[in-house]
Amino acid sequence: MSSESVAVAAERRWAIVVGLIISSIILVMVFTGLHWAAMPPSRVETVDPRTLHVSGEFVENNLGTSVAADGKVVVRLVAQQYSFHPQCLLVPAGIPVTFRATSTDVIHGFNVAGTNANTMLIPGFVATFTTTFRNPGEHLMPCHEYCGTGHEAMWARVRVLPADEFRAKGGRGERLSCVPR
Amino acid sequence: MFHAKRLVLAHFWVAFAAFAVAILLGEWQMIVRSPLHAWISNPEHYYRSVTAHGTAMAYVVPTLVAMGFGYAICELALRRPLVGMRWAWAGFWLAIGGTLMASAPVAAGRATVLYTFYPPLIGSAFYYLGIVLVVVGSWIWVALMAINLRAWRKAHPGATVPLAMYGNVAGAYLWAWTSVGAAIEILVLILPVALGFKDTIDAGLARVFFSWTLHAIVYFWLMPAYIAFYTIVPRAIGGRLYSDTMGRVAFVLFLVFSMPIGIHHLFADPQVGAGFKFVHALMTAMVSVPTLLTVFTIAASVEIAARLRGGRGAFGWLEALPWENPMMLAVAFSFVMLGLGGAGGIINMSYQLNETIHNTQWVTGHFHLMFGGAIVIMYFAIAYDLWPQLTGCAPLPAGLVRAQLWTWFVGMLALTMPWHLVGILGMPRRMAYYDYTHPALEAQAWTVTASALGGAVLAVSAALLVYILWRSQRRAGTPETFEFSIPVHAAARVPAALNGFALWVGMMIALTLVNYGFPIAQLAVLKETSVPAARVGVR
Amino acid sequence: MRDRTVLWSVVALVALTVISMAIGFVWLPSVHADFTVKGLWDGICRAAGVPASWGTAAEGAPAPVRTTAVVLEPAMARPGSADAVGRGATLALQCTMCHSARGAKEANAPNLAGQYTEVVMKQLSDYQKGDRTSAIMQALAGKLSARDMQDLALYYAQLPRPKNTPVTDMGVVPPLVKTGDPMRNIAPCAACHGGMEQKLGTPWLEGMPKEYLAQQLAHFASGERRNDSHAQMRNMARALTAKEIEELAAFYARQAE
Numbered sequence: 001m002s003s004e005s006v007a008v009a010a011e012r013r014w015a016i017v018v019g020l021i022i023s024s025i026i027l028v029m030v031f032t033g034l035h036w037a038a039m040p041p042s043r044v045e046t047v048d049p050r051t052l053h054v055s056g057e058f059v060e061n062n063l064g065t066s067v068a069a070d071g072k073v074v075v076r077l078v079a080q081q082y083s084f085h086p087q088c089l090l091v092p093a094g095i096p097v098t099f100r101a102t103s104t105d106v107i108h109g110f111n112v113a114g115t116n117a118n119t120m121l122i123p124g125f126v127a128t129f130t131t132t133f134r135n136p137g138e139h140l141m142p143c144h145e146y147c148g149t150g151h152e153a154m155w156a157r158v159r160v161l162p163a164d165e166f167r168a169k170g171g172r173g174e175r176l177s178c179v180p181r
Numbered sequence: 182m183f184h185a186k187r188l189v190l191a192h193f194w195v196a197f198a199a200f201a202v203a204i205l206l207g208e209w210q211m212i213v214r215s216p217l218h219a220w221i222s223n224p225e226h227y228y229r230s231v232t233a234h235g236t237a238m239a240y241v242v243p244t245l246v247a248m249g250f251g252y253a254i255c256e257l258a259l260r261r262p263l264v265g266m267r268w269a270w271a272g273f274w275l276a277i278g279g280t281l282m283a284s285a286p287v288a289a290g291r292a293t294v295l296y297t298f299y300p301p302l303i304g305s306a307f308y309y310l311g312i313v314l315v316v317v318g319s320w321i322w323v324a325l326m327a328i329n330l331r332a333w334r335k336a337h338p339g340a341t342v343p344l345a346m347y348g349n350v351a352g353a354y355l356w357a358w359t360s361v362g363a364a365i366e367i368l369v370l371i372l373p374v375a376l377g378f379k380d381t382i383d384a385g386l387a388r389v390f391f392s393w394t395l396h397a398i399v400y401f402w403l404m405p406a407y408i409a410f411y412t413i414v415p416r417a418i419g420g421r422l423y424s425d426t427m428g429r430v431a432f433v434l435f436l437v438f439s440m441p442i443g444i445h446h447l448f449a450d451p452q453v454g455a456g457f458k459f460v461h462a463l464m465t466a467m468v469s470v471p472t473l474l475t476v477f478t479i480a481a482s483v484e485i486a487a488r489l490r491g492g493r494g495a496f497g498w499l500e501a502l503p504w505e506n507p508m509m510l511a512v513a514f515s516f517v518m519l520g521l522g523g524a525g526g527i528i529n530m531s532y533q534l535n536e537t538i539h540n541t542q543w544v545t546g547h548f549h550l551m552f553g554g555a556i557v558i559m560y561f562a563i564a565y566d567l568w569p570q571l572t573g574c575a576p577l578p579a580g581l582v583r584a585q586l587w588t589w590f591v592g593m594l595a596l597t598m599p600w601h602l603v604g605i606l607g608m609p610r611r612m613a614y615y616d617y618t619h620p621a622l623e624a625q626a627w628t629v630t631a632s633a634l635g636g637a638v639l640a641v642s643a644a645l646l647v648y649i650l651w652r653s654q655r656r657a658g659t660p661e662t663f664e665f666s667i668p669v670h671a672a673a674r675v676p677a678a679l680n681g682f683a684l685w686v687g688m689m690i691a692l693t694l695v696n697y698g699f700p701i702a703q704l705a706v707l708k709e710t711s712v713p714a715a716r717v718g719v720r
Numbered sequence: 721m722r723d724r725t726v727l728w729s730v731v732a733l734v735a736l737t738v739i740s741m742a743i744g745f746v747w748l749p750s751v752h753a754d755f756t757v758k759g760l761w762d763g764i765c766r767a768a769g770v771p772a773s774w775g776t777a778a779e780g781a782p783a784p785v786r787t788t789a790v791v792l793e794p795a796m797a798r799p800g801s802a803d804a805v806g807r808g809a810t811l812a813l814q815c816t817m818c819h820s821a822r823g824a825k826e827a828n829a830p831n832l833a834g835q836y837t838e839v840v841m842k843q844l845s846d847y848q849k850g851d852r853t854s855a856i857m858q859a860l861a862g863k864l865s866a867r868d869m870q871d872l873a874l875y876y877a878q879l880p881r882p883k884n885t886p887v888t889d890m891g892v893v894p895p896l897v898k899t900g901d902p903m904r905n906i907a908p909c910a911a912c913h914g915g916m917e918q919k920l921g922t923p924w925l926e927g928m929p930k931e932y933l934a935q936q937l938a939h940f941a942s943g944e945r946r947n948d949s950h951a952q953m954r955n956m957a958r959a960l961t962a963k964e965i966e967e968l969a970a971f972y973a974r975q976a977e
Contacts, residue, residue, distance in 0.1 A: 007669065011477070014474070021469075025531070042458065042767075050791050052949075062781045062782060081919055081952075082907035082911060083907070085951050106299070106384075111540065116537050118449055119451070120447075120449045120450045123384050144540040146228065146299060153901070153907040454770070455749065616902050676725045679725070700769055713793060714794060715919075718917060
């Protein structure tokens with residue numbers, strides 16, 4: 001009987017350790033959420049994938065990087081079988097950049113190599129997230145979700161410019177990209 | 182065993198045959214996309230192979246192993262003949278028929294949608310119907326598990342259900358509810374389009390339904406391994422089970438918490454709100470509780486075995502363990518892989534950290550390590566342990582069995598560790614080839630080669646498994662009577678709630694409705710989220 | 721004993737759910753500007769995933785510059801009635817000069833025999849609206865009604881294609897057709913134009929005149945032709961070298977022999 005109570009006591013102690021492990025993981029998530037306001041892409045917004053090219057925010061001449069009146073940098077792009085448009089994104093270093101993207105056909109997604117920028121693109125929905133690129137340089141941006149037999153060829157690029165160089169690139173209202181012309 | 186031997190054996194053989202074919206496909210995929218091979222001349226063949234590999238490994242193999250092991254447990258733990266033998270065979274043949282029906286369009290390139298379906302991509306209706314048949318076959322198994330338990334209870338009023346059977350039925354109920362998500366996705370959303378009645382599909386809603394199944398299915402895969410941890414391992418290595426109650430607690434916690442957490446697969450998706458993403462993240466943390474409890478209980482049970490063999494000291498007992506015993510080796514390897522994979526899993530489930538690795542090779546590495554490693558190595562151990570009972574064969578060749586387990590362990594680490602590494606660097610998964618001449622990818626080329634070599638070791642290990650089982654079956658012997666593990670403190674009364682399922686199944690369903698009800702309902706109501714279907718293949 | 725286990729399990733689960741919801745729907749959103757603009761209840765709805773407008777949508781967007789006005793629907797690819805095909809055949813009489821009676825000719829005009837319905841409909845509509853330019857085609861298409869275009873497309877879709885080597889014969893196929901070039905974002909041609917997959921709105925190309933194909937690729941590359949929505953084809957063509965354009969055009973044209 002006493003050996004059984006020893007066993008139960010050891011189980012209790014372990015249960016407390018388990019409780020502490022789980023709570024500390026959850027606390028880290030809550031802390032990060034509260035103090036860095038960090039969340040996974042979290043806006044839900046619908047859009048009709050059939051008419052993206054005809055009207056609305058994702059018409060071709062509105063895609064690329066824009067600087068709003070209040071200085072906010074927004075990158076708009078679409079994914080389609082089998083390219084992102086624009087194929088080369090131009091962004092500033094050290095300034096928060098908001099991505100707004102959607103798909104014209106099937107499910108796509110992208111991550112920017114070497115950064116935490118990562119989202120799914122589901123037809124019918126606009127994906128939005130904000131990130132800051134620390135250093136100037138060039139990153140690869142592959143489609144990371146199977147989208148058909150050309151999936152392996154769906155690679156874009158992100159070029160990060162020093163903030164002042166980026167500002168010199170264009171004034172308000174322009175849509176910037178680094179697609180060669 | 183009574184009369185389920187042939188039934189169980191049939192399940193195991195078909196599972197391992199499918200496994201052997203799928204592993205060759207997997208290794209072929211690894212080689213053709215590595216620097217060892219030129220770019221495959223038709224990338225569609227690569228994705229076709231991924232579809233076949235995933236369908237076999239995720240749906241066919243674990244389902245058949247769980248079903249076969251479940252029937253065996255019924256007779257071994259309840260000590261009475263299986264009720265409903267005809268139905269069990271019907272379920273088996275449905276699963277076989279479904280597998281064949283799904284294989285044909287995949288082999289013909291008419292269903293290259295990967296085993297995760299990915300609507301609005303739409304493949305041949307036969308592919309989806311085949312998977313439905315496999316699942317319906319497994320539902321027959323679920324019903325039989327419940328019926329057998331009830332029959333036993335009637336004959337033993339008030340008795341405590343044997344732990345193995347308790348875990349087995351928990352696994353069956355878990356699967357019954359888990360499979361509902363994908364079943365709705367296929368029957369309600371995909372099939373009407375695949376059959377040509379509709380041209381649009383709600384891709385976002387389909388992903389939510391699939392996530393319902395996709396995460397909890399992992400715990401269905403895992404149940405046989407955990408049942409083996411609790412009820413076979415301690416006996417096989419000459420020890421005692423530290424706590425019978427803890428096993429029950431672990432099983433019911435899986436029942437409650439494995440379902441309503443699948444949205445952590447959708448952290449990066451734009452169709453689910455941030456609030457539900459957090460709730461699912463928190464509940465995912467909860468599902469690690471049963472695993473942590475299991476790690477403690479099994480480690481303690483193993484220590485008991487060591488001390489019974491004269492082990493001394495705080496860590497000195499490790500030396501006294503029966504390392505030459507294949508079951509000892511299997512559980513040690515399984516725990517190492519469970520530990521590494523679990524640590525990676527904490528990254529995946531973390532609300533924010535997931536952004537770093539979502540959909541990269543890290544994820545491929547994670548689930549191969551957890552399922553292919555920690556769980557499947559226990560499937561091997563279960564087969565080795567049951568084989569003498571099923572075939573009446575002589576003891577298995579321990580040396581070969583150890584070699585098989587070692588090669589599986591080493592191969593799996595060589596396969597998955599490089600994947601984890603390049604995943605952090607941002608390498609996307611599921612690509613038919615990479616351009617290794619690009620400066621940014623050149624540095625990652627060796628990791629793909631390393632994984633391909635790991636895969637080759639795994640293929641050898643799988644061949645060894647089939648050889649061992651085949652050879653042993655042909656060498657008759659007189660097996661000992663099968664026993665499950667005996668707990669250290671037997672005869673302790675089990676709380677009524679841990680001898681039944683009503684409470685836990687109720688909590689499982691209620692929590693699923695709370696956590697999934699709103700996201701599903703609102704996407705179902707939104708009309709504008711239906712998008713044109715994209716039928717795969719040539720016209 | 722039984723009641724206590726049941727009671728505590730239920731209480732613990734309810735408490736856990738309530739706490740996680742409070743954090744996920746109220747506390748975390750409270751520090752995020754996205755969720756606080758319209759008050760607590762609106763924030764909870766947004767956290768729950770109710771679609772909302774988040775303010776950034778179309779602010780400062782320029783007037784759309786049209787590339788094509790055609791909205792592709794899977795229904796456009798369905799075969800038509802014999803009636804419609806017959807009407808199309810009559811209308812097609814004015815096309816025979818360039819496209820021949822059988823829909824395929826050695827002139828520098830694309831083959832139409834067996835071309836997909838939605839492809840012909842889209843191109844006719846684009847000519848009519850001026851989104852694709854050609855002196856002859858714009859003049860001819862200008863007079864067509866929507867029904868005319870559909871009937872014409874249905875007629876050509878059911879004509880037998882000229883004999884050609886299937887693209888699945890991988891031995892003779894240029895690498896770009898079967899594998900593309902990932903780092904230049906050139907997808908395999910066969911992933912959309914048939915061979916591996918056939919994407920809605922994408923023409924089959926085998927047997928098209930070489931000059932026509934080379935010219936179209938060059939026009940896509942330069943941006944002179946831009947009726948591909950979201951630069952689907954321009955993105956591919958821009959990365960091609962002149963030699964590659966020549967090679968691809970020759971390959972698809974060669975199939976006709």
